[in-house]
Amino acid sequence: MRAIHLLFSLIIFILFAFSNISFADSGGPLKPEQAAYDVTYYYLDLSIDPETQTINGSLLCQVTIINPIDVLLLDLDDVFLVTNVDISINNSDFQQTSYSHENELLEINIPEDVDTDDMISCKIYYNGAPRISQGPPWDAGFVWDTTSDGQHWLAVVCQFQGGDIWWPCKDHPSDEPDSMHISLRVPNPLVCVSNGQYLGFVDNGDNTSSYNWFVSVPINNYNVTFYAADFLLIEDEYESTIGNEIPFRFWVLPEDYETAVNYMDVFQQEFDFLEEIYGPLPFGTDKQGWAHAPYLGMEHQSIIAYGHDFTTNSWGYDYIHLHELAHEWWGNLLTAKNWADIWIHEGIATYTEALYVEYLSGMETYFNFMRLHYPGPQMNPLAPYEDMTASDAFDLLEPYNRGACTMHALRYHLGDEQFFEVLKRWAYLDPDDFGNEDGRQCRLVDTEDLKIQAELVTGVDLAPFWSVFLEKLAIHN
Numbered sequence: 008m009r010a011i012h013l014l015f016s017l018i019i020f021i022l023f024a025f026s027n028i029s030f031a032d033s034g035g036p037l038k039p040e041q042a043a044y045d046v047t048y049y050y051l052d053l054s055i056d057p058e059t060q061t062i063n064g065s066l067l068c069q070v071t072i073i074n075p076i077d078v079l080l081l082d083l084d085d086v087f088l089v090t091n092v093d094i095s096i097n098n099s100d101f102q103q104t105s106y107s108h109e110n111e112l113l114e115i116n117i118p119e120d121v122d123t124d125d126m127i128s129c130k131i132y133y134n135g136a137p138r139i140s141q142g143p144p145w146d147a148g149f150v151w152d153t154t155s156d157g158q159h160w161l162a163v164v165c166q167f168q169g170g171d172i173w174w175p176c177k178d179h180p181s182d183e184p185d186s187m188h189i190s191l192r193v194p195n196p197l198v199c200v201s202n203g204q205y206l207g208f209v210d211n212g213d214n215t216s217s218y219n220w221f222v223s224v225p226i227n228n229y230n231v232t233f234y235a236a237d238f239l240l241i242e243d244e245y246e247s248t249i250g251n252e253i254p255f256r257f258w259v260l261p262e263d264y265e266t267a268v269n270y271m272d273v274f275q276q277e278f279d280f281l282e283e284i285y286g287p288l289p290f291g292t293d294k295q296g297w298a299h300a301p302y303l304g305m306e307h308q309s310i311i312a313y314g315h316d317f318t319t320n321s322w323g324y325d326y327i328h329l330h331e332l333a334h335e336w337w338g339n340l341l342t343a344k345n346w347a348d349i350w351i352h353e354g355i356a357t358y359t360e361a362l363y364v365e366y367l368s369g370m371e372t373y374f375n376f377m378r379l380h381y382p383g384p385q386m387n388p389l390a391p392y393e394d395m396t397a398s399d400a401f402d403l404l405e406p407y408n409r410g411a412c413t414m415h416a417l418r419y420h421l422g423d424e425q426f427f428e429v430l431k432r433w434a435y436l437d438p439d440d441f442g443n444e445d446g447r448q449c450r451l452v453d454t455e456d457l458k459i460q461a462e463l464v465t466g467v468d469l470a471p472f473w474s475v476f477l478e479k480l481a482i483h484n
């Protein structure tokens with residue numbers, strides 16, 4: 008999300024200082040028990056009841072063992088009651104197994120010895136009242152909102168605390184499933200929208216319907232999301248710069264349908280600009296989706312949250328839309344494997360805004376934009392090369408403007424030709440391979456990876472630049 012995060016962090020901090028609610032923050036040092044396995048697949052199957060503000064269902068998790076373990080350790084908020092866990096090893100029949108759930112950790116007993124490359128599937132049944140966000144999108148939790156005519160308008164956000172605030176997962180940015188199935192049951196007439204491809208809905212005959220979605224590519228856990236309302240759908244097909252057809256889908260509240268239809272030109276222009284400078288939309292098979300959200304915005308993969316009232320700013324663009332859409336490349340295609348590298352997401356997304364301002368209004372306006380985003384002296388390195396949790400990284404590093412200014416400096420260090428080539432190669436490593444259909448371009452990276460890739464593209468030794476702007480020196484003058 009966006010730079011006003013700091014102000015909201017302060018508000019949230021004050022709220023929670025008085026409410027004494029504990030948080031399980033995403034990331035930090037990877038626990039050895041979680042380094043010992045690789046998640047390959049999640050299947051989330053939930054009923055969402057806005058009347059009782061509860062959820063009820065199951066999560067199937069498939070992992071490959073890297074180092075032998077006797078316990079499968081997942082994260083899950085303590086507000087939930089886990090009622091049963093079934094386990095299967097190497098596709099054997101599922102059997103019930105024991106578990107413990109405390110301190111926001113779910114420890115599942117593996118009943119027999121497992122070795123490297125063994126596969127474990129676990130099905131966890133749970134229910135409860137998820138925490139409620141005190142200030143979406145910055146504060147993690149459910150949003151149980153209503154529209155102007157009193158209809159339910161539901162959503163969830165969890166960037167800093169991670170997916171474990173609503174489903175059991177390995178809450179660390181260094182691991183993503185290869186794919187994910189999401190099935191969500193909501194009361195009629197709500198339409199429930201999520202990440203990935205729409206597989207259809209089933210009317211359950213009890214005044215609820217289940218909406219099914221399949222994410223065919225890797226996805227980070229805080230991007231897994233849903234929106235439910237009495238949505239109308241705006242549909243289009245877009246021919247990507249590499250020729251494949253991408254479904255454009257915008258689920259919008261009925262009262263704003265006409266406004267949204269007319270506003271699609273703004274989305275389209277910003278989308279075209281991003282494909283031009285970074286390569287094709289990375290998730291061409293799934294979709295380019297937007298959902299009308301009861302909060303400002305968030306970069307939820309293939310279903311961007313949009314709640315910015317269809318407004319452009321004085322620079323002439325919709326900063327929420329452009330920023331969140333830029334995260335499809337910087338955050339979702341390329342994902343920082345450690346929150347300490349969050350400038351890769353937020354710095355480049357913010358710098359994308361500068362590039363768009365330049366595209367719209369020229370270099371002088373670009374320079375004005377950069378001057379206004381100068382971050383001032385800082386006490387911490389932008390990329391500290393250490394393990395950090397999400398909240399620490401956002402609060403201590405100020406990745407938005409510092410990241411953008413570092414990109415600005417790198418541009419003038421390398422010159423335009425090499426700099427823009429580096430951006431393209433960071434997004435798509437192989438200049439002859441812009442495949443965006445099967446997720447093969449999705450990568451987990453850190454600051455050092457980007458340095459090495461930039462050096463390969465340019466032939467320039469970037470160690471001095473990295474040392475000054477990213478790794479060591481804290482003060483930017």
Ligand SMILES: [Zn+2]
Nearest residue numbers: 008009353356
């Ligand atoms: Zn952002």
